Amino acid sequence: MNGRMQGVLRCLAVAAALLATGATNLASAQDRVAKSNDPQTQTAVADYNAGNLGAALNEFHQAAERGSRLAQFNYAMMLLNGEGTAVNVDEGKKWLRKAADANMSHAQYVYGKMYDDGEFVERDPAEAHRWFLKAAQQGHVQAELALANQFLDGRGTERDNKQAFVWYKKAAQGGDMTAQYVTGSFYERGGDGVDRNLNVARAYYAAAAAQGDPAARLKYQQLSAQLRDQKEVKPQ
The missing domain is CATH 1.25.40.10 (Tetratricopeptide repeat domain)
Known part of the structure; x- marks a missing residue:
């Protein structure tokens, strides 16, 4: 993964987390990531922002398993970036696709960008x-x-x-x-x-x-x- 794509993915992960808490001042409005009403996702967001990446990873995973699109997206980003864990491209792509299939527009955009740039997948x-x-x-x-x-x-x-x-x-x-x-x-x-x-x-x-x-x-x-x-x- 080159530095350009890594930077994009990390920023998107942060943007999604910030939007989930309503703190949109540091995230672009065009990200259009819905707020999450799931308590565990909100806890994961708080841990992510506090730098508690291991805890955030586990909480995002659990919430993702229950169907939270935002948790699926953020969990995917953390796996692809190796935040709080070793890089796991296959699992990251799997969870990003789940969020995209669940009609999360931002996940759809990021998934499409991967194919457009040829990052993690064949172009x-x-x-x-x-x-x-x-x-x-x-x-x-x-x-x-x-x-x-x-x-x-x-x-x-x-x-x-x-x-x-x-x-x-x-x-x-x-x-x-x-x-x-x-x-x-x-x-x-x-x-x-x-x-x-x-x-x-x-x-x-x-x-x-x-x-x-x-x-x-x-x-x-x-x-x-x-x-x-x-x-x-x-x-x-």
Whole structure:
């Protein structure tokens, strides 16, 4: 497992735990991991956050066995990362799949990402597409972006710029900075079923710029100047 994927999985485990306790200030809202009403899962979350990884692992396992999707997900992440135990890829994948099959959108996204990146499994963009679609249909923003990228690249599915735009726009409306920039570029150039609209494009660039995207800030400034010049040009 390379460092990039390990970092992603660890952050997701923490995000899920934080969301379970309602402490969303350090987790992205797009994770969309439901709160858990299971007392043992809540205890496991508390132990995980306190660094009591061995206890958290056992508690997540017990709650996972009883069907808690959040416990299944977090238990899988701990196994895949080797937190509180030795790395156990087979068991980790098994429990992640259980959470995904239980319709947990974040687990579906992570499971799809494993196939998209070829981490722990043979790379299979079509299988990744299937799981990204399941999560995206539930409004999972990261999955919407991943799905849009696949449609744009023709990876795991036929290339379809119109579908790419649909999912980029959904992710943009969900607050994803990259999707906001790309959606702005669709409106700036037009085509692929999108009517060219520089005002709308500028609005999406502004949203991405407000999140710190320097390229979006430059685009916003350029379009602002272009629209201002057009307004100043009077018909003869």
